[in-house]
Amino acid sequence: MKKIIDKLQVLGIFSITQTVFQIGTVMIMAVSALAGQTIAPSPESASLPISFVVLGTLLGLVPASRLMKWKGSKFGLLTGTLIGILGAILASYAMYERNFNLFSVAHLLYGFHQAFVQYLRFVAMESVPTHDRANALSWLLVAGIPAAFLGPLAGLQGKELFPNSLYLGCYLILISSLSLQFIFILFLPTPNKEISISSKDNLDLSPRLVARPFSYHIQNLGLWVSILATAFSFGLMAMLMSAVPVAMKSHGHEMHASTKVLQWHVLGMYIPSFFSGQLVRKMTAPYLILLGIFVMGLESFAALQGTDFLPFVLALILLGIGWNFMYVGGTNLLVEQYHPSEKNTIQAVNDTIVYSFAILSTYSAGYLEHKIGWLSLNLVSIPFLVLVAIFTMYYIQTKQNKA
Numbered sequence: 001m002k003k004i005i006d007k008l009q010v011l012g013i014f015s016i017t018q019t020v021f022q023i024g025t026v027m028i029m030a031v032s033a034l035a036g037q038t039i040a041p042s043p044e045s046a047s048l049p050i051s052f053v054v055l056g057t058l059l060g061l062v063p064a065s066r067l068m069k070w071k072g073s074k075f076g077l078l079t080g081t082l083i084g085i086l087g088a089i090l091a092s093y094a095m096y097e098r099n100f101n102l103f104s105v106a107h108l109l110y111g112f113h114q115a116f117v118q119y120l121r122f123v124a125m126e127s128v129p130t131h132d133r134a135n136a137l138s139w140l141l142v143a144g145i146p147a148a149f150l151g152p153l154a155g156l157q158g159k160e161l162f163p164n165s166l167y168l169g170c171y172l173i174l175i176s177s178l179s180l181q182f183i184f185i186l187f188l189p190t191p192n193k194e195i196s197i198s199s200k201d202n203l204d205l206s207p208r209l210v211a212r213p214f215s216y217h218i219q220n221l222g223l224w225v226s227i228l229a230t231a232f233s234f235g236l237m238a239m240l241m242s243a244v245p246v247a248m249k250s251h252g253h254e255m256h257a258s259t260k261v262l263q264w265h266v267l268g269m270y271i272p273s274f275f276s277g278q279l280v281r282k283m284t285a286p287y288l289i290l291l292g293i294f295v296m297g298l299e300s301f302a303a304l305q306g307t308d309f310l311p312f313v314l315a316l317i318l319l320g321i322g323w324n325f326m327y328v329g330g331t332n333l334l335v336e337q338y339h340p341s342e343k344n345t346i347q348a349v350n351d352t353i354v355y356s357f358a359i360l361s362t363y364s365a366g367y368l369e370h371k372i373g374w375l376s377l378n379l380v381s382i383p384f385l386v387l388v389a390i391f392t393m394y395y396i397q398t399k400q401n402k403a
Contacts, residue, residue, distance in 0.1 A: 013189075015142060022144055023146075023151045027154045027177075029241060030151060032050050033046045033243075034255065046246055047365040049106075051359050051363035056115070060112040060115025064080060080112070081178055084117075084181075092175065113178075223334070228391055230330035230331060230350065230354050233322070236361065236381045236385075237269075242362045243377055244316060247312075257309055268316065270324075276325060289333070292322045296318070299381075326388075
């Protein structure tokens with residue numbers, strides 16, 4: 001009984017930490033474009049701070065990984081959180097001074113912080129016995145559900161906290177949230193150093209330890225299907241999610257309406273995670289990718305039904321579900337494409353492409369929404385989805401021919 005209680009306490013502290021982290025991240029997505037719009041030199045630049053968040057995450061992946069390997073995971077998580085607090089302080093000052101350039105740099109630091117804290121799920125899985133790792137991941141997924149409500153709510157409450165400086169209160173709330181995150185990380189357990197390798201000699205003889213030349217991976221269709229699925233799903237989701245607050249405002253909706261839409265969107269992103277893992281096993285990853293493409297296509301159809309509240313919320317729910325299926329399917333397919341000795345190289349290539357596309361997507365969101373409007377913006381995803389569908393179906397056919 002004591003072991004069960006201890007395990008629940010460990011998973012509970014990880015889940016609470018993840019919730020606090022995601023509250024800040026969801027709030028950033030809900031308010032950054034709107035806050036940027038109030039101080040940006042042009043409407044097209046409104047989504048630039050969100051692009052800087054993604055850029056900061058991309059730039060921070062390698063330093064975060066190396067620091068956590070050198071000094072330990074808890075040290076890395078605490079360092080990342082301090083960087084996030086610095087970013088939130090700079091963002092608050094930038095809003096007060098109406099300095100858009102500093103505001104963007106502050107979001108770069110917040111993204112750098114995200115690069116560290118995204119490793120929290122791995123730390124959680126390493127802090128419990130091997131047979132409990134799936135439960136640990138589920139606990140962290142559950143954390144996204146309260147964050148879906150509390151993140152936008154925090155943004156809504158902070159918007160007019162200081163009437164003379166709209167959205168300043170949001171970033172002061174973010175400072176408090178990150179400070180809580182720092183405190184919770186202090187109480188996190190140290191991951192187990194258990195080694196699952198029972199026979200080093202046997203593993204040394206395994207061909208899966210031999211790294212194949214990079215030219216092999218360039219020609220591997222399965223690798224490209226997985227990368228395209230994760231990159232396009234992440235990028236298109238980030239683009240439309242970033243544009244929603246500005247688009248809804250331009251069509252006469254108040255901020256509380258856009259926060260509700262984002263709440264439902266985040267639920268659409270996370271709730272399918274409870275069964276998408278089972279779908280991968282039953283359907284296989286390529287077919288889950290195709291299902292995600294179909295749902296993303298439905299998103300475009302729903303968005304084209306108008307600019308009332310219902311089409312917005314339905315489109316964003318479908319966007320979240322479609323992203324989940326494509327991202328989970330693509331990630332599972334990626335794992336099948338490399339040997340353990342190739343893991344770091346292939347994951348680095350994948351992350352670089354995924355976050356590069358996300359940067360381009362989030363930066364273009366404000367520009368495209370301003371130039372072509374919300375309805376046309378949703379049609380931008382169609383060619384990308386068709387491309388991934390063609391690659392995926394060809395990959396499936398190739399695998400069937402080899403079988």
